[in-house]
Amino acid sequence: MAFSMTPVWRWFHRWTSPPNFYRIARPWALGLMLVGGVALLVAWIWGLVFAPEDYLQGNSYRIIFVHVPSASASLAMYLSMAILAVISLVWKIKLADMVLRQCIPVGLTLTALALISGAIWGRPTWGVYWIWDARLTSMLVQLFLFIGMWAIHTAIEQQKLADKATAILVLVGFVNLPIIKWSVDWWNTMHQPATIRITGETTMVWEMLAPLLLSMAATYCVVAALVLYRTRWEILYRERKTRWVQDELGLRGQA
Amino acid sequence: MGYFDSFSDFIRMGNHGVFVWSVYGITVFTILGHWLGLRLQKRRLVTEMQRLKKRGQL
Numbered sequence: 001m002a003f004s005m006t007p008v009w010r011w012f013h014r015w016t017s018p019p020n021f022y023r024i025a026r027p028w029a030l031g032l033m034l035v036g037g038v039a040l041l042v043a044w045i046w047g048l049v050f051a052p053e054d055y056l057q058g059n060s061y062r063i064i065f066v067h068v069p070s071a072s073a074s075l076a077m078y079l080s081m082a083i084l085a086v087i088s089l090v091w092k093i094k095l096a097d098m099v100l101r102q103c104i105p106v107g108l109t110l111t112a113l114a115l116i117s118g119a120i121w122g123r124p125t126w127g128v129y130w131i132w133d134a135r136l137t138s139m140l141v142q143l144f145l146f147i148g149m150w151a152i153h154t155a156i157e158q159q160k161l162a163d164k165a166t167a168i169l170v171l172v173g174f175v176n177l178p179i180i181k182w183s184v185d186w187w188n189t190m191h192q193p194a195t196i197r198i199t200g201e202t203t204m205v206w207e208m209l210a211p212l213l214l215s216m217a218a219t220y221c222v223v224a225a226l227v228l229y230r231t232r233w234e235i236l237y238r239e240r241k242t243r244w245v246q247d248e249l250g251l252r253g254q255a
Numbered sequence: 256m257g258y259f260d261s262f263s264d265f266i267r268m269g270n271h272g273v274f275v276w277s278v279y280g281i282t283v284f285t286i287l288g289h290w291l292g293l294r295l296q297k298r299r300l301v302t303e304m305q306r307l308k309k310r311g312q313l
Contacts, residue, residue: 044279049257049265059268063278070282109285117278124274226289233293237300241313249301251308 016095018235019244029228036221043215051208060124065211067117068196069219071139074110075180077103077223078142082174085167095231097163098238100170101153102230106223108146115139118191126190134183135191138176145173159238 014020047065054061081103088096118136119129130136149166156162184193195204202209239245246252259265268275307313 048275048279049259052258053269058271060271060274062268062271062275066278066282106289109289113282113285116281120274120278124271222286229293230289233297236297240300240304246304246313249304251301251304251313 016093018095018098018239021095022232022235022248025228025232029225029232032221032228033225036218036223036225039214039218040222043211043218047208047211047215051211052205054208057125060121061208063117063121064208065215067114067121068212069216070110070117071114072216073219073223074107074114074142075177076220077107077110078170078174078177081107081170082177085170088163088167089171097167098234099227099231100167101163102234103227104146104149104153104166106226106230108143108150110223111139111143111146115143131190133190134187135180135189138180138183141176142173142180145169145176148173 044065048062051062053059081100084096084100084103087093088100115136118139122131123129149169152169153162153166156165183189184191196202196209196212204212236245236248243252257265266272266276304313
């Protein structure tokens with residue numbers, strides 16, 4: 001008997017159906033927001049109150065507990081969006097388009113937050129808010145990519161076309177992601193290279209590293225929760241003409 | 256108080272207070288912004304659909 005993928009596909013389609021995802025996303029969103037929120041609060045108090053001062057930068061380095069998590073999450077967000085774009089273009093899964101659409105404002109916020117916190121950190125550390133260094137410039141390109149996605153999705157009236165154009169833009173802009181990631185190694189940048197390395201030595205004392213890792217994990221949780229909340233909203237909006245959404249919004253009981 | 260000698264030291268952050276606190280302020284503001292914006296959007300959708308329903312266009 002031939003091995004068939006049909007049951008897997010059937011399960012996958014049922015799982016990614018908007019009403020089902022709307023239902024199962026709620027406890028995940030709540031849980032991730034709760035865990036992420038508490039962990040972020042602990043990480044911030046740890047980083048702001050208990051971590052020691054940096055011997056070179058003084059207390060300004062405490063910006064790291066916002067800067068690195070938001071920058072790292074923005075890159076992870078872009079990577080996830082590229083995967084969603086492929087799923088949307090190849091398999092035409094409706095849910096992928098909905099999640100992708102709502103990743104845009106979150107990714108935009110994270111990129112802007114990384115740039116703004118970096119600029120504010122740059123003033124006391126480098127003496128300037130901004131320089132046209134490879135890392136900063138490629139990150140600015142990412143900000144424009146997010147703005148572009150938003151603009152394209154808003155400008156195109158027809159839903160399917162808007163989703164397709166956005167997915168293509170995500171994939172075209174994907175070339176910028178490795179440039180951001182390795183800009184500090186490829187060019188002589190003002191921006192310092194990565195401190196935390198998965199392979200190789202991490203050059204940071206434990207008292208600073210621990211709250212940084214916690215703030216990163218917490219940020220990932222909060223970001224995931226925000227995307228889930230926003231996707232739930234996107235599902236409601238796109239399916240607003242259906243019976244189940246009108247039931248959900250309490251509109252059908254009324255005369 | 257933790258690493259600092261006093262609360263005012265903590266706020267001043269060795270003359271870096273204005274930089275550190277503005278970053279944390281902006282971050283809290285953006286998280287709250289996302290939450291409030293989403294609530295507002297949802298409420299707007301519900302009122303708009305109630306309006307359509309009353310007109311019998313839904």
